[in-house]
Amino acid sequence: MTGSDLIGMMILAAGLFAIGLFGVLARRGILFQLVALEVALSGPALAFVAAGAYHADPQGQGMFILVLTLAAAEVAVGLALFLRIRRTSGTDDSDIISGMKG
Amino acid sequence: MSLLLAIYAGAFALVSAALAVTRPNAVHALLYLVVMLLALAVAFFALGAAFAAVLLILIYAGAIVVLFVFVVMTLPISPESITRERASLRGAWPLPLLLSVLILAPFLFGEFGIAGNSAAAPVSAQQVGRLLFGPWALAIELASLLLLAGLIGVRHIGRSDRTPRSRP
Numbered sequence: 001m002t003g004s005d006l007i008g009m010m011i012l013a014a015g016l017f018a019i020g021l022f023g024v025l026a027r028r029g030i031l032f033q034l035v036a037l038e039v040a041l042s043g044p045a046l047a048f049v050a051a052g053a054y055h056a057d058p059q060g061q062g063m064f065i066l067v068l069t070l071a072a073a074e075v076a077v078g079l080a081l082f083l084r085i086r087r088t089s090g091t092d093d094s095d096i097i098s099g100m101k102g
Numbered sequence: 103m104s105l106l107l108a109i110y111a112g113a114f115a116l117v118s119a120a121l122a123v124t125r126p127n128a129v130h131a132l133l134y135l136v137v138m139l140l141a142l143a144v145a146f147f148a149l150g151a152a153f154a155a156v157l158l159i160l161i162y163a164g165a166i167v168v169l170f171v172f173v174v175m176t177l178p179i180s181p182e183s184i185t186r187e188r189a190s191l192r193g194a195w196p197l198p199l200l201l202s203v204l205i206l207a208p209f210l211f212g213e214f215g216i217a218g219n220s221a222a223a224p225v226s227a228q229q230v231g232r233l234l235f236g237p238w239a240l241a242i243e244l245a246s247l248l249l250l251a252g253l254i255g256v257r258h259i260g261r262s263d264r265t266p267r268s269r270p
Contacts, residue, residue, distance in 0.1 A: 035131050071166065
């Protein structure tokens with residue numbers, strides 16, 4: 001694996017992150033925004049693993065496990081908030097619920 | 103040659119990620135998310151990170167997506183959505199079929215010996231475990247604290263407040 005291959009994988013990772021960011025910004029449904037957030041998180045995961053493979057170092061996969069933990073906790077809290085918002089305000093549009101009332 | 107496989111799987115993940123964030127139907131978006139995660143796992147395998155690939159399939163595609171599907175199942179399903187599903191099943195099968203065939207292609211490469219040896223030096227699960235429970239023990243403690251905070255947060259957010267608790 002040469003340096004140009006690493007650059008290729010980094011471009012792929014940046015593309016995944018950009019697609020996820022676009023999804024978070026463009027979608028209105030909270031469930032779809034959470035899916036896009038997962039896509040965005042997988043970009044840095046690919047970057048860590050590719051860098052770890054380039055240097056033949058286990059630290060890349062260690063960071064990937066930490067990213068995985070973060071994604072699991074974030075999705076659990078996000079989905080609980082989604083269900084709570086649907087129950088209290090009856091909508092899943094993040095524009096409608098953007099104003100917090102205490 | 104195996105690096106070609108990594109780039110192929112990465113490009114595949116890119117396409118299915120674009121599909122996952124643009125589908126109007128929640129279940130379709132989740133299915134494309136699973137396809138993206140599987141393609142990413144193929145890329146991890148080709149990069150010599152087998153442990154990360156297995157964790158990606160087990161935790162991401164196995165646990166996190168099931169959580170999403172569970173939430174989607176709690177949403178009410180209207181009769182018109184079922185008729186829309188029937189109509190889309192007639193017209194919208196070529197794209198999923200193409201994706202399934204394309205994700206099958208790397209396995210055929212491996213079967214016919216086209217893929218060859220791994221391009222990157224493989225990092226074994228034992229090395230990762232030595233790292234995590236040796237010098238990175240503090241990071242593991244912080245991750246466990248994060249999961250505990252998530253657990254308590256979900257318990258607090260998901261608490262039903264329709265029936266006030268009777269205080270003794």
